[in-house]
Amino acid sequence: MNNLTSLNSIGEFGLIEEIKRAVSLKNPSTIVGIGDDAAVIEPGKKRIVVSTDMLVEGVHFDLTFCPLKHLGYKAVAVNVSDIAAMNATPTQITVSLAVGARYSVEAVKELYEGMQIACENYKVDLVGGDTTSSNSGLIISITAIGEADPETITLRSTAGENDLVCVTGDLGGAFLGLQVLEREKQAFLVNPDMQPELENKEYVVQRQLRPEARMDVIHELRELGVKPTSMIDISDGLASELMHICQQSGKGAVIFQDKLPADPQMLDTAEEFKIDPVTCILNGGEDYELLFTVKLSDYDKIKNHPDITIIGKITAKEEGLKLVTPSGNAFPLKAQGWQHFQE
Amino acid sequence: MNNLTSLNSIGEFGLIEEIKRAVSLKNPSTIVGIGDDAAVIEPGKKRIVVSTDMLVEGVHFDLTFCPLKHLGYKAVAVNVSDIAAMNATPTQITVSLAVGARYSVEAVKELYEGMQIACENYKVDLVGGDTTSSNSGLIISITAIGEADPETITLRSTAGENDLVCVTGDLGGAFLGLQVLEREKQAFLVNPDMQPELENKEYVVQRQLRPEARMDVIHELRELGVKPTSMIDISDGLASELMHICQQSGKGAVIFQDKLPADPQMLDTAEEFKIDPVTCILNGGEDYELLFTVKLSDYDKIKNHPDITIIGKITAKEEGLKLVTPSGNAFPLKAQGWQHFQE
Numbered sequence: 001m002n003n004l005t006s007l008n009s010i011g012e013f014g015l016i017e018e019i020k021r022a023v024s025l026k027n028p029s030t031i032v033g034i035g036d037d038a039a040v041i042e043p044g045k046k047r048i049v050v051s052t053d054m055l056v057e058g059v060h061f062d063l064t065f066c067p068l069k070h071l072g073y074k075a076v077a078v079n080v081s082d083i084a085a086m087n088a089t090p091t092q093i094t095v096s097l098a099v100g101a102r103y104s105v106e107a108v109k110e111l112y113e114g115m116q117i118a119c120e121n122y123k124v125d126l127v128g129g130d131t132t133s134s135n136s137g138l139i140i141s142i143t144a145i146g147e148a149d150p151e152t153i154t155l156r157s158t159a160g161e162n163d164l165v166c167v168t169g170d171l172g173g174a175f176l177g178l179q180v181l182e183r184e185k186q187a188f189l190v191n192p193d194m195q196p197e198l199e200n201k202e203y204v205v206q207r208q209l210r211p212e213a214r215m216d217v218i219h220e221l222r223e224l225g226v227k228p229t230s231m232i233d234i235s236d237g238l239a240s241e242l243m244h245i246c247q248q249s250g251k252g253a254v255i256f257q258d259k260l261p262a263d264p265q266m267l268d269t270a271e272e273f274k275i276d277p278v279t280c281i282l283n284g285g286e287d288y289e290l291l292f293t294v295k296l297s298d299y300d301k302i303k304n305h306p307d308i309t310i311i312g313k314i315t316a317k318e319e320g321l322k323l324v325t326p327s328g329n330a331f332p333l334k335a336q337g338w339q340h341f342q343e
Numbered sequence: 344m345n346n347l348t349s350l351n352s353i354g355e356f357g358l359i360e361e362i363k364r365a366v367s368l369k370n371p372s373t374i375v376g377i378g379d380d381a382a383v384i385e386p387g388k389k390r391i392v393v394s395t396d397m398l399v400e401g402v403h404f405d406l407t408f409c410p411l412k413h414l415g416y417k418a419v420a421v422n423v424s425d426i427a428a429m430n431a432t433p434t435q436i437t438v439s440l441a442v443g444a445r446y447s448v449e450a451v452k453e454l455y456e457g458m459q460i461a462c463e464n465y466k467v468d469l470v471g472g473d474t475t476s477s478n479s480g481l482i483i484s485i486t487a488i489g490e491a492d493p494e495t496i497t498l499r500s501t502a503g504e505n506d507l508v509c510v511t512g513d514l515g516g517a518f519l520g521l522q523v524l525e526r527e528k529q530a531f532l533v534n535p536d537m538q539p540e541l542e543n544k545e546y547v548v549q550r551q552l553r554p555e556a557r558m559d560v561i562h563e564l565r566e567l568g569v570k571p572t573s574m575i576d577i578s579d580g581l582a583s584e585l586m587h588i589c590q591q592s593g594k595g596a597v598i599f600q601d602k603l604p605a606d607p608q609m610l611d612t613a614e615e616f617k618i619d620p621v622t623c624i625l626n627g628g629e630d631y632e633l634l635f636t637v638k639l640s641d642y643d644k645i646k647n648h649p650d651i652t653i654i655g656k657i658t659a660k661e662e663g664l665k666l667v668t669p670s671g672n673a674f675p676l677k678a679q680g681w682q683h684f685q686e
Contacts, residue, residue: 092393
């Protein structure tokens with residue numbers, strides 16, 4: 001490890017130069033990128049959407065099992081996911097980093113490499129940021145900017161009664177991936193010679209380490225001529241996100257347990273860990289799939305889409321939030337989400 | 344201290360609700376603020392400028408002597424300063440916070456109170472953000488958004504030969520304010536009963552704790568019909584910022600020591616601490632004044648402005664960066680800036 005470059009040997013300006021060199025701008029709306037007091041964007045006739053997310057070492061990620069390149073990718077993906085949830089197209093990001101002195105230049109570059117792969121995938125320009133030192137761990141704060149026609153922007157507050165409740169992909173995997181990684185970490189701490197046992201766990205681990213923002217579905221819905229009536233991305237868990245849509249729209253909802261989309265590996269892993277898979281799906285979080293509602297009249301357009309599952313419908317506010325079990329019983333849905341401030 | 348509310352008692356959603364309640368939106372360009380996946384902005388025919396800054400406890404601030412309300416104000420002001428340096432008008436900010444569990448809800452609200460006073464002063468809407476826990480200190484990451492007509496945006500890279508080099512306000516105060524606060528902290532650690540000696544230090548301490556972005560000068564330059572040919576805000580120190588303008592414009596510059604604007608209290612404090620006041624001015628940093636260049640033909644318009652000092656002129660690249668002493672000797676200007684990564 002002796003040929004790693006220390007951050008203080010190149011300094012903040014040196015690091016900015018390294019980052020600048022590696023970045024290329026692609027969006028026509030990006031007028032000025034890294035290197036001035038601020039980036040400059042030309043929105044034309046579009047509206048701008050802005051979202052921001054912070055990832056903190058020891059809270060949101062554990063570098064013992066999270067490769068820096070994946071972490072960089074994920075940090076961008078979770079921000080792009082918020083832009084997707086507005087039914088907008090991501091165009092620019094700014095990245096602020098606080099890095100402990102123990103990090104090498106090579107480590108920071110690996111992190112940026114992951115971010116850049118994500119920038120290329122999502123066609124986003126990295127236009128600015130801030131780099132500073134930290135007394136403890138790594139902190140990544142990203143702000144994502146996107147654009148959309150005023151009439152296509154989709155809020156959380158506009159779900160209508162009898163609208164269909166839909167989700168993309170499958171749920172619960174990211175949470176179980178984290179359980180697998182935590183287990184392997186504990187095993188490693190007991191015996192550092194052990195090899196991680198990740199066979200038949202590839203999918204759930206990947207869901208945790210390298211989630212994708214569902215920009216693909218956003219583009220496909222446009223092609224299908226479907227404008228969701230409300231939308232949110234699933235970062236905290238399905239139950240919690242559905243609660244947000246219902247609260248902000250002043251509605252209730254009913255969802256059906258046997259419709260909830262699950263991957264077989266997620267189900268196997270839940271059984272192995274003796275965790276109820278329905279709890280993983282409802283409260284697991286970090287899947288970064290989209291939860292959205294569409295008008296009943298759009299049913300035919302989406303019913304055969306392989307990545308969209310209709311899980312229920314929007315009801316009147318008085319009905320509350322309900323989960324119907326396969327046996328037909330209806331239970332009130334509890335939204336837990338993450339309690340970040342619990343010790 | 345027993346009636347303080349712990350963060351985990353109200354949770355992340357509770358905290359967001361508290362913040363949302365206190366925020367009011369003022370800018371016509373803000374369509375959607377806090378509470379959805381992203382904020383929505385209507386830029387009309389303007390260009391958008393975006394800047395971001397991160398403040399880390401123990402690196403950028405010390406809560407032993409920095410009141411949370413001032414810190415909140417400063418966190419917004421330093422971001423607005425970057426928007427000012429683009430000759431743009433700030434319109435929105437997003438705020439991401441990582442907070443240790445030891446912080447109370449009241450402490451976080453005090454921080455936000457300071458941010459809101461700044462938002463009111465600078466006419467900026469707080470439109471979103473992220474709140475999360477931190478294993479150690481407090482981290483504040485703010486992204487500021489502003490708007491400007493395409494033709495008024497001022498970059499660092501467009502200074503011309505023979506342009507006048509100007510600065511706003513006076514320099515070196517914030518650095519000496521920090522020295523005073525550090526001295527009082529050490530005295531307090533030795534004897535916790537002592538009262539801080541801040542007499543005749545009010546100005547420099549205020550420069551450190553509660554800097555202002557020079558939006559006033561930005562508006563006045565517009566009224567005077569002066570468009571700077573290049574501009575940057577002074578966060579790292581005059582020498583370092585002038586180097587950025589010269590490097591990015593492919594020019595040199597000469598500045599005159601006896602023109603550098605200094606406050607009498609700054610000079611007194613420098614003497615007391617036996618620090619060369621010129622070093623404080625050149626390399627002190629954190630004054631958040633503006634460094635800009637104007638065409639020679641604008642001289643008459645700015646020569647009597649009480650908050651603008653002409654300190655030199657832009658030269659050919661080959662001339663390099665020079666400081667001329669009162670005795671007429673020219674020395675190469677060394678830009679140090681802050682080395683954030685030094686331990």
